[in-house]
Amino acid sequence: ERQGSKVSTRQCGRLPSGPVADVGRDLLMRCMQMRGFSEDGVNLLFKGQRFSTVKRDFYSLALLQDWLDIERITIEEMMKRDAEVILTEVIAFHTRQNDSVASVKSHKACPTTMLSLIYKESLASSITSKLINKALANATIPHRRYQNIWNIQILFNHWRQSKQNKYLNNYDFQVKIASLLMSVCFFRPNEIAEIRLKFSNVDKKENQASLRLAPKQANAIETYEVYETDNESLSPKLAIYKWIDRLKKQFPKCTDFLLRHKGFNKPTTTKDISLQLTKLLRELKIVGASAYSIRHSATTELAKLGIPERDLATFAHHSQNSRTVQQYYIFATSIRANEIARQLTNVQGKDNERLNQVSQQRGEIRREGGNQLLSSSPLETGQCFEGKIRNIHLIC
Incomplete structure (x- = not known):
């Protein structure tokens, strides 16, 4: 603050709160105080992290608190025990409560990090942690990532057969814009939620549409071009033109975010966009697919068309020589396997x-x-x- 640094405007700039998160945060504060950390020091370590990451860490510590309560172990007694033993007992306790291996895997990483911080030990590379990973791996059936590949033309046919943009209500219109931005322009859900119109350049007369995300730093403004298609019902650029006209009528003075929440009360979030797109996929009877699969299915379709890997990486906003881009060609080959x-x-x-x-x-x-x-x-x-x-x- 003395150096004049700006206050963070990111969502993760504050610590999560709630019944479960408060339990985990209180346990963390007591353990860190015993190690000599102050409250400001703990906030420094965790306020700079992503909001969702800190939330998972606090939830894992709440699981540790439940184990301490059942075993009737105080924090002083816990600090005297071996960290690897506590990690094993907490994971075993969680498996008794929840037999989902995926849940255990997601909870294991967070207690490992927190216990490593509390005990000043590297538990991630310990023999105990490796044995736990092997035990969890033996209890799971490995599935390939994005094994449920569906044809993106199902989504395109849905919007071809639907009403015109001017006849769609606000909710359906927002869902259409989000799905087209993901499938045609290859935006991610979190990027769609961060689009700011005051930084963007949308000019209907000049037929230009460049969307910019909310800048996290002064020199880190990301710009994405909106592409135009031959089919008017599948053109994200024309849909955005029509949507901005609605926003101007709703907000005569000015508006900031591109997509709004229900009732236009507040900007939409990544969670809202994911839920809306997942609901759309269910209506299209696409089983086992998430919102992010729209982007993946569109990229796989481009790989099937034989587009060079370098061009595909640039078009889909991936880094060059990306392993993810290489996987798309494997998925495209899998489709032709039959x-x-x-x-x-x-x-x-x-x-x-x-x-x-x-x-x-x-x-x-x-x-x-x-x-x-x-x-x-x-x-x-x-x-x-x-x-x-x-x-x-x-x-x-």
């Missing part, structure tokens, strides 16, 4: 069909010849044999 398998198994089948066709044709020819012999009169048959005998004598 077609390749059918071609492999049908090669021999086609040869057999050709052989059957040839044999059938030969059989028909033989039948026709036999029918001709059967249909001919005895006199004609005798003349035929006499002609053959004469030919034999001539050859001799």
